[in-house]
Amino acid sequence: MDQEMDQENDKKPLVTFYLKNTITCPVCGMEFKREEMMTGRGRLITKGITKELRRYYEPSKVYGKVNPLLYPVTVCPRCYFGVLHEDFDKIKPQNVANAKAASEKRLAVINRIFGTLDFRQTRELKHGAASYILAIDCYDYFDKWASPTMKKAICSIRAAWLFNDLEMENPLDDYGNMQNHFYKKAHDFYKVVLIKQERGEESFDGIKHMGPDTDFNYGYDGILYLVGVLAMRNSYLEKDKLKVIEDFTNAKKIVSKMFGLGKASKEKPSLLLDMARELYDELSEKIEEIKVTMAGQETSSPQ
Ligand SMILES: [Zn+2]
Numbered sequence: 001m002d003q004e005m006d007q008e009n010d011k012k013p014l015v016t017f018y019l020k021n022t023i024t025c026p027v028c029g030m031e032f033k034r035e036e037m038m039t040g041r042g043r044l045i046t047k048g049i050t051k052e053l054r055r056y057y058e059p060s061k062v063y064g065k066v067n068p069l070l071y072p073v074t075v076c077p078r079c080y081f082g083v084l085h086e087d088f089d090k091i092k093p094q095n096v097a098n099a100k101a102a103s104e105k106r107l108a109v110i111n112r113i114f115g116t117l118d119f120r121q122t123r124e125l126k127h128g129a130a131s132y133i134l135a136i137d138c139y140d141y142f143d144k145w146a147s148p149t150m151k152k153a154i155c156s157i158r159a160a161w162l163f164n165d166l167e168m169e170n171p172l173d174d175y176g177n178m179q180n181h182f183y184k185k186a187h188d189f190y191k192v193v194l195i196k197q198e199r200g201e202e203s204f205d206g207i208k209h210m211g212p213d214t215d216f217n218y219g220y221d222g223i224l225y226l227v228g229v230l231a232m233r234n235s236y237l238e239k240d241k242l243k244v245i246e247d248f249t250n251a252k253k254i255v256s257k258m259f260g261l262g263k264a265s266k267e268k269p270s271l272l273l274d275m276a277r278e279l280y281d282e283l284s285e286k287i288e289e290i291k292v293t294m295a296g297q298e299t300s301s302p303q
Contacts, residue, residue, distance in 0.1 A: 015043060015063050016071070016122065025076035026091050027099045034085070035123055037071050044068065046215070051275065052229055053222060054161050055215040067165075068214045069158055070128035073135045077119035080106040082134035084155075086208075087146055095141040106134060113178065125166050129178075132159035136185070147206035149196055150223075153189035154211050156182050157226070184237065187230035190223055194254070218272055221258050225272060228255040228279050232286070241290050248283045255280050 018033040025032070037043075043066050045058040059065045075082035081099055083091075091099060110117055110133065114126045121127075132155040139148035139155075160182035167175035196202040204210065209217050212226065231251035238244050258276045 014038060015066050023074065025079060025081055026089050027081040027096055028076060028079035028103065030076055030078040032077055032120065034074055035071060037068055052157065053212050053218055053226065055213045067128065069162060070123045072214060073131035075119045075131050075134055079103040080110060080134055081138055082131050083138045084135060084151060087142065090146065091141055099138065099141045106137060109133065125162055129159055129162040129166060132162065144202045145206050147202060147204055149189060149193050149202055150204060150207050150210065153186055153193055156186035156189055157212050160186060183230060183233055187234050190227050190230060193223060194227065221272060224254050224258050225276050225279065227251060228283060232283065241294055245287055245290055248287050252280055252283045
């Protein structure tokens with residue numbers, strides 16, 4: 001009895017718990033329990049946000065590292081069907097067969113990157129990153145009423161962030177490349193989101209929280225801003241300098257849409273506006289830098 005008590009006392013206080021009610025996978029019928037984060041009581045000590053609007057948290061002395069990004073995607077441990085929790089039971093019956101047929105493919109993709117991953121276990125960084133990869137794939141089975149492109153964009157940038165965390169922990173693994181891959185995907189998806197929205201092909205009606213992180217909803221302005229941030233982040237991929245100038249000029253145009261609309265409000269926090277102005281200036285500087293380098297190369301090239 002005493003021994004038992006001691007063991008109890010040695011246990012770290014819990015960061016997550018499993019919901020009592022089981023969830024049934026709409027694709028394969030498996031029943032499982034979902035892991036959720038406990039809130040309150042000093043588990044989340046906010047630290048600051050990055051240029052990419054990612055929120056960082058101070059590890060708490062009592063609870064250790066806490067990462068809310070690991071839990072928003074519900075994943076079936078058997079068939080690896082995974083989407084944001086609010087959509088998990090909303091897949092339409094006509095799409096279930098396709099989602100089921102692709103189950104082996106999903107397992108193979110995750111297996112190739114991480115090895116065996118058991119989604120019945122307490123989630124770690126790998127589960128988090130894998131959950132977003134699965135969601136990017138599984139939103140193919142959702143139509144525009146669910147705003148799937150926007151959700152793919154959010155899941156892509158979050159996957160990139162978690163691969164960054166994984167790379168910090170294991171610098172020798174291939175996580176850096178995965179990170180770059182998902183930053184590229186995030187950029188592509190965010191650009192498509194804007195195009196689809198302009199053409200009326202996909203609205204934001206199907207999404208409540210546009211993040212990009214779990215802490216705050218930056219809404220439409222967040223998208224405009226991130227398109228600029230990601231243009232900068234991914235510009236190393238484009239070798240043609242004229243193309244880079246064109247991309248940056250487009251990004252400036254998109255970011256500048258955030259200014260004209262007046263002063264800061266609840267939806268338009270001044271922090272984001274300030275960051276957007278800085279980004280705008282940075283893009284302008286980069287364009288000038290490239291132009292100067294190009295002019296230098298022209299004059300120094302042999303006649
Ligand atoms: Zn399943």
